[in-house]
Amino acid sequence: MRFAGIDIGSRTIKLVAVDEAGQMKASFLADTGFDPITAAKKLLAEVSFERIMATGYGRNLFEIAFDAPTVTEIKAHATGARAIFPEARTVLDIGGQDSKAISLFENGKVKKFEMNDRCAAGTGKFLEIMAKTLGYDLEAFGREALFAENDLNISSMCTVFAESEVTSLIAKGNNRREIARGLHISVIRRAAGMINRVSSEGDIVFSGGVAKNPCMAAFLTDKLGRRVLIPENPQSIGALGAALLALEKKASA
Amino acid sequence: MSETYRPMWEQLGLDLQSHDALLGVLGQSYKDIYLTQKNRPEGMSYFDFVMSEVHGLRIKELLDEKAEGRKIIGSYCVFVPEEIALAAKATLVGLCSGADFAMEEVDKILPRNTCALIKSSFGFKLGKVCPYLESADLIVGENTCDGKKKAYESLGHLVDNLYVMDLPQVKSEEGKALLRSEYKRFKEAVEQLTGVSITVESLQEAIQTVNAKRAALYRLSSLRKADPAPISGLDALLANQVFFYDNPARFTESVNTICDELEKRIQEKQGSFPEKTPRILVSGCPQAVPNWKLPMIVESAGAVIVGEESCVGERGTRNLTDDSGETVEDMMEAIVDRYFQVDCAIFTPNPDRPQHNLEMSDDSKADGVIHYGLQFCQPYLMEAIPVEKALEEKNIPCLRVETDYSMEDVGQLKTRVEAFVEQLR
Numbered sequence: 001m002r003f004a005g006i007d008i009g010s011r012t013i014k015l016v017a018v019d020e021a022g023q024m025k026a027s028f029l030a031d032t033g034f035d036p037i038t039a040a041k042k043l044l045a046e047v048s049f050e051r052i053m054a055t056g057y058g059r060n061l062f063e064i065a066f067d068a069p070t071v072t073e074i075k076a077h078a079t080g081a082r083a084i085f086p087e088a089r090t091v092l093d094i095g096g097q098d099s100k101a102i103s104l105f106e107n108g109k110v111k112k113f114e115m116n117d118r119c120a121a122g123t124g125k126f127l128e129i130m131a132k133t134l135g136y137d138l139e140a141f142g143r144e145a146l147f148a149e150n151d152l153n154i155s156s157m158c159t160v161f162a163e164s165e166v167t168s169l170i171a172k173g174n175n176r177r178e179i180a181r182g183l184h185i186s187v188i189r190r191a192a193g194m195i196n197r198v199s200s201e202g203d204i205v206f207s208g209g210v211a212k213n214p215c216m217a218a219f220l221t222d223k224l225g226r227r228v229l230i231p232e233n234p235q236s237i238g239a240l241g242a243a244l245l246a247l248e249k250k251a252s253a
Numbered sequence: 254m255s256e257t258y259r260p261m262w263e264q265l266g267l268d269l270q271s272h273d274a275l276l277g278v279l280g281q282s283y284k285d286i287y288l289t290q291k292n293r294p295e296g297m298s299y300f301d302f303v304m305s306e307v308h309g310l311r312i313k314e315l316l317d318e319k320a321e322g323r324k325i326i327g328s329y330c331v332f333v334p335e336e337i338a339l340a341a342k343a344t345l346v347g348l349c350s351g352a353d354f355a356m357e358e359v360d361k362i363l364p365r366n367t368c369a370l371i372k373s374s375f376g377f378k379l380g381k382v383c384p385y386l387e388s389a390d391l392i393v394g395e396n397t398c399d400g401k402k403k404a405y406e407s408l409g410h411l412v413d414n415l416y417v418m419d420l421p422q423v424k425s426e427e428g429k430a431l432l433r434s435e436y437k438r439f440k441e442a443v444e445q446l447t448g449v450s451i452t453v454e455s456l457q458e459a460i461q462t463v464n465a466k467r468a469a470l471y472r473l474s475s476l477r478k479a480d481p482a483p484i485s486g487l488d489a490l491l492a493n494q495v496f497f498y499d500n501p502a503r504f505t506e507s508v509n510t511i512c513d514e515l516e517k518r519i520q521e522k523q524g525s526f527p528e529k530t531p532r533i534l535v536s537g538c539p540q541a542v543p544n545w546k547l548p549m550i551v552e553s554a555g556a557v558i559v560g561e562e563s564c565v566g567e568r569g570t571r572n573l574t575d576d577s578g579e580t581v582e583d584m585m586e587a588i589v590d591r592y593f594q595v596d597c598a599i600f601t602p603n604p605d606r607p608q609h610n611l612e613m614s615d616d617s618k619a620d621g622v623i624h625y626g627l628q629f630c631q632p633y634l635m636e637a638i639p640v641e642k643a644l645e646e647k648n649i650p651c652l653r654v655e656t657d658y659s660m661e662d663v664g665q666l667k668t669r670v671e672a673f674v675e676q677l678r
C-alpha cells in the first residue's frame with residue numbers, strides 16, 4: 001500500500017509516494033503553470049495510493065478539487081527533513097517564491113518558525129532573475145559565484161531594485177563573478193537572519209530548489225559556522241513530509 | 254434598513270452613495286464571517302441586531318438623545334473616561350474604525366507608513382461615511398503614540414470640535430499628576446459642553462454604570478476559560494467592539510443574558526468548538542469594527558480564541574473604578590487610579606504588559622499567543638518582542654503577526670496561523 005504527498009508550490013509541483021514503512025518509492029516534479037489542478041491531475045496519474053495529503057501554497061485548491069486533507073508547508077517540511085535526518089533540529093527551506101526557517105523540539109515537533117513576507121526577495125525567484133540579468137544559466141550562476149575572489153556588496157533586497165543595481169554594476173565594469181557572489185550573499189544574509197530568529201546552534205537541514213545551488217550551502221556554512229546538511233532530493237522534502245503524514249494519519253485512523 | 258434612515262444620514266452630511274457602498278460591504282462580510290459560524294449562543298442574536306442597526310437605530314437613538322439636550326462625545330482611545338462623560342449627561346462613543354475607506358484621499362493627508370487604524374479614522378471622515386463622527390458634539394483626541402499625536406493636528410483642520418487630551422508616557426508620580434490634571438480639564442470641558450455640573454450622585458451613578466458594563470464583559474471573559482469554549486472568539490470580540498457604541502445599560506443587560514446562557518452551555522459541555530480545540534490568546538493592537546480579519550483566519554484554521562489582551566478586550570475592561578468616594582474629588586481620584594493601570598504600549602517602560610500576557614494565558618488556559626501588530630505601529634510591534642520573550646520563557650508558544658486591513662496578505666497569514674495551530678496540537 002502506498003501513501004502520497006503533494007506539494008503545490010508557486011513554481012513547481014512535487015509528488016512523493018512512500019510505502020507502509022515510510023520509504024520513498026517514487027518522486028515526481030512538474031511545473032505548476034497557470035492551472036495547478038490540471039498539472040496536479042497529470043502527476044497523480046503516475047502513481048496509485050491509498051491516501052494523499054496536500055501541502056504548499058496551492059493546498060487549499062487541491063483540498064477543494066480532490067477532497068484531500070492538507071498540512072502547512074511548515075509541518076510538512078519539518079516532517080520530511082526529520083525523516084532523512086532524524087537528529088535535525090533546524091530546517092531552512094528556500095523555494096521558488098518563499099522561504100522559511102523552522103526549529104524543532106527533540107521529538108520533532110515544530111518549536112518556532114519564520115517565513116519571508118509578501119515578496120519574492122530572498123527566494124529562488126530572486127536568484128533566477130539575477131542570474132538572467134547577469135547572463136548566466138542557473139547552474140553557472142552558483143558555480144561562478146564560488147570562484148569569485150572578492151566580496152561585492154549588493155544593498156538591494158528588492159528584486160526590482162537589485163536588478164537595476166546589478167545592471168549599473170555591470171555597466172561600471174565590475175567583475176560578473178563578484179556580482180554573482182554578492183547576490184548570493186545577500187540571499188544568505190536574509191536566510192541567516194531567519195535562522196537566527198528560530199535557533200542558535202546545531203546542524204541545519206537545507207531544502208528547497210535553492211539548496212541545489214552549491215554556492216548557497218557553502219556560504220551558509222561560512223556565515224553561520226554551522227554544518228549544513230542537504231538531502232539528496234531537496235525539492236521533494238515538503239511532499240515527502242506530506243506523504244509521511246498521510247501514512248501517519250492512516251495509522252491513527 | 255436603508256430607506257427609513259436616509260433622511261437622517263443626509264441630515265448628518267453623509268455621502269449617501271459611499272455610505273451605501275460601505276454598508277453593503279459591511280453587511281456582506283458580517284454575513285460571511287459571523288452568520289456562517291456554527292453553534293453560536295442564542296444571545297448573540299442581540300449583537301446581530303445591533304450590527305444590522307449600527308448606522309441605523311443606534312444613530313437615531315443618539316440623535317433623539319441630542320434632541321433632548323444630551324451631548325455626544327466621540328473618542329479614539331480607552332483613556333478617555335466614560336464615567337466623566339456620563340456624569341455630565343453626555344454619551345461617549347468609540348470612533349475607531351476597522352476598514353480602509355477613501356484611501357486615495359487619506360494618502361493626501363497622511364504618509365503611507367501610518368497604521369491602518371489612524372488611516373481608517375481619516376478615511377471615514379474624508380469619505381463622510383461615519384454617522385458617529387458626524388453626530389459628535391465633541392471629538393476627543395489624545396496624545397498617545399506619535400502617529401495619533403501628529404494625526405490629530407491634521408484632523409484639527411477637518412473638524413471644528415476637536416479636543417486633545419494630553420496623556421503621560423511614564424507611570425511615575427509626575428505622570429499620574431498629568432493624568433489627574435488632564436482629567437480635571439476634561440471634566441471642565443465636558444461640563445461646559447453640556448452645561449451640567451458633575452455632582453457626587455451623578456458621578457457615582459456614572460461609575461456604577463460603567464463598572465457594570467465592564468463587569469459584564471469580565472464575566473463573559475471568565476466564562477471563556479471553559480473547555481469546550483462556550484463562545485467563539487469572533488463573537489466575544491464583537492461584544493467587546495459593541496461596548497464602544499451601545500447604550501451602556503442595555504449592553505450590560507445583553508451581555509449578562511449571554512453569560513447566563515453560556516453558564517448553561519458550560520454545564521452541558523456545549524461549546525462553539527469541540528473540546529480540546531487549540532486555544533489562542535490574541536494580544537496587541539485594538540481590533541475595531543469591522544476588523545475581524547485575524548479571528549476569522551484563526552477560527553477557520555481550527556483554533557478558538559479565548560481572550561483578547563487588547564484595548565478592544567481586557568486592557569480596556571479590566572479593573573473597576575472605586576465608587577465609594579464621598580466627594581467628587583475622591584471619585585475623580587479613583588478614576589485616575591483606575592485608568593493609570595491601563596498598560597498601553599505607549600508607556601515606557603511597560604513591564605505590566607508582558608506580565609499581563611502571562612496571567613491571561615494562564616487564566617484563559619491558552620495553548621499559545623498570537624501577537625497582533627498593525628503594520629507601522631511602532632509601540633506594539635516593538636513591544637511584541639519582549640512579550641514574545643516573556644511567553645517563551647514560560648514555554649508558551651507565541652506567533653508575531655504584522656498586518657493591516659487589506660486582504661492582500663490573507664493567504665500568507667493563513668499559512669502562518671495554520672502552522673502555528675499545528676504546532677499547538
Ligand code: SF4
Nearest residue numbers: 329330331397564597
Ligand atoms: S492601544 Fe493605547 S492608544 Fe490605542 S486605544 Fe489603547 S490605550 Fe489608547
Ligand code: SF4
Nearest residue numbers: 368370398400538630
Ligand atoms: S495601532 Fe499603534 S500606531 Fe496605530 S494608533 Fe494604535 S498605538 Fe498608534
